[in-house]
Amino acid sequence: MKTLVIAEHNGENLSAATLSVVDAAKKLGRDIDLLVASNSASNVLKEAKAVEGVSTVLDFSDEKFANEIAEDLAACIVSVRENYDFFLASSSTSGKNNLPRAAALLDIQQISEVTEIIDDKTFKKPIYAGSCIATVQSSQEKNALTIRTTSFEKTGASGGSAKIETKDVPDTVSRKSGFVKNELTVSDRPELTAADIIVSGGRGMQNGENFALLEAVATKLNAAVGASRAAVDSGFVPNDYQVGQTGKSVAPNLYIAVGISGAIQHLAGMKDSKTIVAINKDEEAPIFKVADYGLVADLFEALPDLESKL
Amino acid sequence: MKILIPIKRVNDYNVKVRPNQTNTDVDLSNVKMAMNPFCEIAVEEAIRLKEAGKAEEIVVVTIGDDKHQEQLRTALALGADRALLVKTDNVLQPLDIAKTLAKVFEKESADLIIMGKVGIDGDNNQTGQMFAALTNLPQVTFASEVEINGNSVHVTREIDGGLETLTAEMPAVITTDLRLNEPRYASLPNIMKAKRKPLEELSLEELGINIETKITTLKVESPPERQEGVKVETVDQLVDKLRNEAKVI
Numbered sequence: 294m295k296t297l298v299i300a301e302h303n304g305e306n307l308s309a310a311t312l313s314v315v316d317a318a319k320k321l322g323r324d325i326d327l328l329v330a331s332n333s334a335s336n337v338l339k340e341a342k343a344v345e346g347v348s349t350v351l352d353f354s355d356e357k358f359a360n361e362i363a364e365d366l367a368a369c370i371v372s373v374r375e376n377y378d379f380f381l382a383s384s385s386t387s388g389k390n391n392l393p394r395a396a397a398l399l400d401i402q403q404i405s406e407v408t409e410i411i412d413d414k415t416f417k418k419p420i421y422a423g424s425c426i427a428t429v430q431s432s433q434e435k436n437a438l439t440i441r442t443t444s445f446e447k448t449g450a451s452g453g454s455a456k457i458e459t460k461d462v463p464d465t466v467s468r469k470s471g472f473v474k475n476e477l478t479v480s481d482r483p484e485l486t487a488a489d490i491i492v493s494g495g496r497g498m499q500n501g502e503n504f505a506l507l508e509a510v511a512t513k514l515n516a517a518v519g520a521s522r523a524a525v526d527s528g529f530v531p532n533d534y535q536v537g538q539t540g541k542s543v544a545p546n547l548y549i550a551v552g553i554s555g556a557i558q559h560l561a562g563m564k565d566s567k568t569i570v571a572i573n574k575d576e577e578a579p580i581f582k583v584a585d586y587g588l589v590a591d592l593f594e595a596l597p598d599l600e601s602k603l
Numbered sequence: 604m605k606i607l608i609p610i611k612r613v614n615d616y617n618v619k620v621r622p623n624q625t626n627t628d629v630d631l632s633n634v635k636m637a638m639n640p641f642c643e644i645a646v647e648e649a650i651r652l653k654e655a656g657k658a659e660e661i662v663v664v665t666i667g668d669d670k671h672q673e674q675l676r677t678a679l680a681l682g683a684d685r686a687l688l689v690k691t692d693n694v695l696q697p698l699d700i701a702k703t704l705a706k707v708f709e710k711e712s713a714d715l716i717i718m719g720k721v722g723i724d725g726d727n728n729q730t731g732q733m734f735a736a737l738t739n740l741p742q743v744t745f746a747s748e749v750e751i752n753g754n755s756v757h758v759t760r761e762i763d764g765g766l767e768t769l770t771a772e773m774p775a776v777i778t779t780d781l782r783l784n785e786p787r788y789a790s791l792p793n794i795m796k797a798k799r800k801p802l803e804e805l806s807l808e809e810l811g812i813n814i815e816t817k818i819t820t821l822k823v824e825s826p827p828e829r830q831e832g833v834k835v836e837t838v839d840q841l842v843d844k845l846r847n848e849a850k851v852i
Contacts, residue, residue, distance in 0.1 A: 362769070363732065363742055386762045389728045390744045393697070397733035402698040402817040405727045415821070420726055421620040425629055428822040470741035470771035473757065477765035486763075490851070514852060522781070532747070532761050532782060538723070539781050541763070547851040557619055564829065568849045570841065576834075585832040585849065588841050598838040603852065 294378035295324040295348070299370065300341055301387050302331065304359070307340040309487045310383035312450060313442035315346055318381050320410040324348045326377070327455065330369050332359040338457060345449035348456075355462040360472035363391045368463035370395035377435070379413075384439040384542075385486075396437040403437040404429060406542075408444035422538040423561035442486065443544035443565060478531050485534070488517035490547045493536055493563070496523035497552020497573065497592055504529055506596040507551060513603040519543065519563075521553045537562035552592050555580025572596075604658045604751075604773075606649040607713035608683065609704050609734075610642035610665050612674045613724040620724075622823040629823055638674045641719025643681075644779040647786040648717055648749060650682035657751045658715070660684050664707055666700060668692050672802060680789035680797035687711070689805045691814075697725070699814050701733035706810040708738055713774060715756065720745050720778040731778035741771035747782040 296318045301308040311327070318325045327341050330353040341350045353369045370380060370391075380395065382388030384406045396403040409417035411428070416438065420427045485491065492511045494504055504518070511518050519541075520534040536543055538561040548566035553559060555571070555578055563569070564583050571584035572595050581587040588595060614620055615635040623630040638646075652658040663678040664687040665671045675686035689703055708716065721728040735742035747766070748759035760767045761780045789797070807814065835841045845852045 360767075363735075363744070367736065386745060386760075390732065390742075393729035393732035394736040394742065396729070397698060397701055397736035400698070402696050403727070403729055404818065405725075405729060418726075419826070420823070421614070421629060421724055422726065423826060424620045425622050425823050426826050427820050428824075430819050430821050431817060432819070433817045468741065469775065470743065470769055473768040473770050475762075475765060475767040526782070531765065533763060533765055538726070539721075547845065547849070558616070564826075568845070568851045569829075569832070570845070581832070581834070583829050583832075585830070586841055586844050587832060587834045588836075588838065589834065590838075595838055599842065602838060602842045 295326055295376055296321050296379040296381060297370070297373065297377040298325060298327050299366070299380070299382040299388065299391065300327050300329045301383060301385060302329070302334060302337040304331065304334055305336055307337055307344070309447060309484070310385055310442045312344065312447035313445045314381050314383050314440045315344055315448040316445045317407070317410060317440045318379070319346055319448065321379055321413050323379065326351055328369060328373070329353065330358045330361070330366055332356050340450065342455045342457060343451045343453050344455070345451070345453045347453050350455045350457045352457050352459050353462050361387060361391070362468065362470060362472065363394045364468040364470060365465050366391045367395040367398060368465050371398050372463045373460065374399055379435070380437040382439050383442050388439045392437055392439055399435060399437070401433060401435055401437045403439065404431065405439045406441045407438045408441045422557050423564065424557065441542055443542055478533055482511065483515065483517045485517045485519055485536070486541050486543055488545050490514045490516035491519045491543055491545045492516045492549045492551065493519035493521065493553060494524050494529070494551050495521035495553030496527065498524060498529055501529040506593070509600045510596055510603065513600055521559050550580050550584070551596065553580055554578045555583065604714040605660045605662065605712070606652065606658050606715045606717060607708065607711060608642070608645050608649055608661060608663045608678065609716070609718045609730070610646065610663055610674055610678055611639040611719065611722050612636055612665065612667060612671050613639045613722055616640055616723055622825055626822050626824055628820065636670070638677055639719050639722050641721060641779050641781070643786040644781065644783050645717040645719055646678050646681050646683060647784045648779060651784065652751065653682065662687065662711060662713070664689065664704065666691060666695055666703055675802055676797050677789060679800040680794040681787065685800065686802040687805060688802060689807060689810065691807050693814055695814060696818060697727050697729035698733055698817070699812065700730050701737055703807065703810060703812050704734050705737040706812060715773060716776045718778055720780055731776055735776040740774055740776050742776045743769050743771050744778040745780045746777050747780050749777060749783065
């Protein structure tokens with residue numbers, strides 16, 4: 294039996310998350326196939342073929358994959374179920390949306406947000422916003438896992454030479470949902486979940502304009518900009534900046550938390566960062582309990598100072 | 604239009620949950636319980652649709668022991684019309700929850716099923732998608748805006764990278780994200796009134812559900828503790844530490 298990894302892409306490039314999922318898949322000790330559902334995404338297929346460790350790329354091509362609809366993707370996964378005893382996707386919004394639908398159709402109890410693969414039946418995953426780590430064992434013949442990408446390395450993006458297998462696209466004309474539009478945040482910074490350094494702002498930033506102070510520091514460090522839920526709810530920055538239990542999980546080399554108190558829900562998304570810096574004027578703020586370096590200071594003085602010294 | 608809202612009883616979100624002494628499970632013995640925050644948002648959305656004249660009836664459902672009546676009563680006090688408790692002492696995993704809800708849906712039917720995107724206890728984010736699969740209904744997950752348009756629903760979703768809008772023909776399944784709305788509080792008169800609203804009990808047996816334990820928890824531990832850090836006095840010291848000690852910049 295083999296492992297099927299559901300590839301993520303934006304129509305042009307394979308996402309870095311997919312490389313982490315392939316790394317996780319390697320720990321299961323089976324041949325790895327990559328499922329690519331796309332509309333004529335020749336470059337995605339080229340990149341998929343080159344991923345180190347992948348045997349076969351399953352190419353599902355159809356206009357309907359221009360936008361990803363869970364019903365369509367789940368049908369693709371189900372159509373190739375016989376050859377696989379593992380189905381893996383990243384725990385991005387895409388993987389979270391699609392894989393449980395496929396798992397239910399295959400009568401599989403999925404395991405979400407896997408952070409460690411102990412053996413092919415035993416896995417670790419955080420529960421209760423990361424307050425506890427559960428070790429779970431599956432008695433199922435087939436398993437579906439979403440992978441917390443920050444807990445795994447990225448497998449090589451080149452050097453592989455998988456063969457491409459063209460698959461028949463399942464008919465889902467009767468599906469009852471459809472794409473209308475998307476509004477994506479345009480940014481020239483590194484992607485939040487893939488960045489080496491992240492500078493995040495919280496309620497202490499006071500407004501959206503003040504995020505310019507953070508961005509100036511981020512520019513010097515080639516860092517991504519993140520935010521706490523408070524900053525997002527107050528409308529300072531868009532939702533997809535949010536780090537935490539309900540936002541993105543990140544684990545960069547350096548995480549600089551500015552004006553963030555450090556609620557459990559925020560810590561859930563960043564406490565596996567290698568080095569954590571907190572800048573906060575409240576010296577009692579819980580963020581200092583997890584920070585390697587804490588600076589008790591007014592961020593409006595500290596940020597420009599920091600920028601000038603980098 | 605009828606709306607079905609599955610809700611979940613979980614720990615209060617402010618409580619930090621710890622493993623029990625034998626590391627076999629979490630210790631919830633003295634933990635304050637509440638309705639899952641994402642489920643509160645689902646209830647609120649349904650009430651708003653009813654207030655806007657788009658929905659006639661709101662039915663809430665949960666699965667669990669007698670204590671789960673508390674969360675059903677909370678939903679009734681907020682504005683739900685009827686409640687269903689599928690009674691069991693077992694703790695069900697998402698696939699079994701989805702199967703149970705699919706049976707409830709067969710019995711009750713509904714035009715819209717709104718539920719939280721994730722329980723803050725298991726952090727699974729599966730039930731809505733699984734329920735939609737089992738009932739062969741369209742799914743729109745992580746909703747931050749819901750608009751009813753005749754026989755279909757327009758939903759803005761929160762995705763990595765921004766927002767996406769999908770349309771789905773009803774009946775449809777929507778899972779809620781935090782930014783969908785700001786849930787209201789129940790008033791005392793409404794809490795009193797909720798006590799007289801119908802709360803029907805069902806059993807897993809009469810729904811024909813056999814629970815299958817497909818995943819067993821072997822161990823529950825605290826995550827590794829981080830070393831206590833140091834406080835620096837100045838930005839200069841901070842930059843020096845990051846450059847020369849942590850070597851991260």
